[in-house]
Amino acid sequence: MATHKTRMLIIGSGPAGLSAAIYGARAGMEPIVVQGLQPGGQLTITTDVENYPGFRDVIQGPWLMQEMQAQAEHVGTRMMWDTIVEVQMDGSPFRAIGDGGDVYEGETLVIATGAQAKWLGVEGEQELGGKGVSACATCDGFFYRGKKVVVIGGGNTAVEEALYLTNHSPDVTVVHRRDSFRAEKILQDRLFANEKVSVEWNKAVKRFVGDPASGGLTGVEVVDTVTGETSIIPADGAFVAIGHAPATELFKDKLELDGSGYIVVEVGTPKTAIPGVFACGDVMDHTYRQAVTAAGTGCMAALDAERYLGEKDFKAAE
Known part of the structure; x- marks a missing residue:
């Protein structure tokens, strides 16, 4: 067991955490990044990335995160392979304890633990991930230009993603297990007015159909929640839009969380209610959830x- 000290401790190693590290290292704060259970964040399970600025051609998510980490290390960041199991935020220095007992102390703390898309857990979902099945229409919708797509869900996320997909697809089907949406009425009105969208009510997804080795997704098998009958909806792409779960378990009862579990920050900033503690990326952003916006808030943090x-240094010198 060892104690590692830094002026800026960062928990999380996605675009937000690594961007914070790059800026922090260049400012001479010698940041430590504790990488967590999924080093690199959600982009490490994303194949084609076409919307991150600076790359004319399609790039791979894992490669992008490798480059970000290499850049952070090049300017002076220390990367630690550990998972934080406890945080102490009573005052500076802030302390984080790894699962092996190592202690990390930071005069400032940057929380960049991210969020994970919720999945259905049905047959074919993992096997066809990145081969027709996705959880981000903004990320992957462009690849389904002119093709038939399905969106699963009934909340704001599902309706917003379905509307976004109409920019690329002439045939968008929303599958919802109930007979009405939970989404805001104004979003529903826009959805129902769009001729490119149809809705399959009272349908639950049973499995995703297709061959990962050749062609990917071909359809979505659903079961009628009223009659029990099954059917297959042909589709080239399927988007699971049942929400996200922010990784904030460590910070319950330590920081203010909103109703969905996201860390509450001062509007327009990454500042939490505790001076010296900052939150950036998807852990505090339930609206945009893009790599580029996460990187931007990491810079801000x-x-x-x-x-x-x-x-703090100026006051101490006085």
């Missing part, structure tokens, strides 16, 4: 951490 330490 590092800049605010630098200002916080500067003010």
